Amino acid sequence: MTAAQALDRIETATHGPRPGYRRLHARGSVFRGTFTPSGTLASLTRAPHLTTTPTEVLVRFSNGSSDPGAPDTEPGVRGMAVRFLGDGQQPVHDLVAATFRVFASRNPEGFVELVEVLGVAEPTASPVRRALRVPGQVAGFAGLLARHPESRASMREFGARRVQASYATTRYDGIDAYILVAADGRRSAYRYRWIPDAGEVDLPKPPPAGITPRFLLDELRDRLAAGPVGFTLAFQMAAADDRTDDPSRAWPEDRKIVVGGALSVTGAHTDSSTLESSLVFDPTLVPDGVDLSDDPVLRFRGSVYRLAGSRRTAGG
Numbered sequence: 001m002t003a004a005q006a007l008d009r010i011e012t013a014t015h016g017p018r019p020g021y022r023r024l025h026a027r028g029s030v031f032r033g034t035f036t037p038s039g040t041l042a043s044l045t046r047a048p049h050l051t052t053t054p055t056e057v058l059v060r061f062s063n064g065s066s067d068p069g070a071p072d073t074e075p076g077v078r079g080m081a082v083r084f085l086g087d088g089q090q091p092v093h094d095l096v097a098a099t100f101r102v103f104a105s106r107n108p109e110g111f112v113e114l115v116e117v118l119g120v121a122e123p124t125a126s127p128v129r130r131a132l133r134v135p136g137q138v139a140g141f142a143g144l145l146a147r148h149p150e151s152r153a154s155m156r157e158f159g160a161r162r163v164q165a166s167y168a169t170t171r172y173d174g175i176d177a178y179i180l181v182a183a184d185g186r187r188s189a190y191r192y193r194w195i196p197d198a199g200e201v202d203l204p205k206p207p208p209a210g211i212t213p214r215f216l217l218d219e220l221r222d223r224l225a226a227g228p229v230g231f232t233l234a235f236q237m238a239a240a241d242d243r244t245d246d247p248s249r250a251w252p253e254d255r256k257i258v259v260g261g262a263l264s265v266t267g268a269h270t271d272s273s274t275l276e277s278s279l280v281f282d283p284t285l286v287p288d289g290v291d292l293s294d295d296p297v298l299r300f301r302g303s304v305y306r307l308a309g310s311r312r313t314a315g316g
Helices: 003-013 108-121 137-147 149-159 217-226 272-278 298-315
Strands: 027-037 054-065 078-085 090-097 172-181 187-196 230-238 257-267 291-292
Touching: 003 108, 027 078, 027 272, 054 217, 054 257, 054 298, 078 137, 078 172, 108 149, 108 298, 137 149, 172 298, 187 257, 187 272, 217 230, 217 257, 272 298
Parallel strands: none
Antiparallel strands: 027 054, 027 257, 054 078, 078 090, 090 172, 172 187, 172 291, 187 230, 230 257
């Protein structure tokens, strides 16, 4: 399956494309911030923005649905993409994370099939458990899980999810493995996560009276009016027997966690609307000192994201 074939199938399944919007994570907004490294990675990577130098960043928070009108009051995927900027505002490194702990499949085909099953069940690609209440969809999921049994872990996690109270109180995981490369050439595999300084908080059941269906971006802007929002960048380091080529399989939680640094989101970007249409976050954009792993999903994501960005900026 090529990137074009995958994107065509995703567009069909999600009743798109919607001109000017991303194929998934359609509604979002871009914010400014600064990342300050902790220095603890200095022996593991030669990338200065992860070891010694505070860096300006762009941060996009998003609802994961393909429908820009999808409600934030339903359980679903939320996204946080961070771009580290170098001299002249050139992109240095993209971290593309979301609220699932593991990927839906060990290969791209499984993820595309999941989008197709959800798209038939619910045009807005809303949560799995609502889709399962649609007549006939149990068989669709059963077939998907028979072809991709590794997807069971992500489906269980997704089905138990509640509604996030704020983009600022949500943990975001980068589900693919990467490699830190030290100055002496030593290589260390890792996955990363953004941990909110304010803790992880979900909405109560039932939600507070008066909450609007698409409240998350407004809530974040109001929160930022009172001061910066912080996240900790944490690296989960792989053990020798942890697979780096299967993003559907979690690494044990007893693996070593190294704090890479602190992100401070300071406010909305003044040109967010332009960036929404033009900015393409690419999980394969890495600097010297970071390498891609052997994960086939990682490389495929990069090619699909770049193609989707090209179609979007061309008016599709």
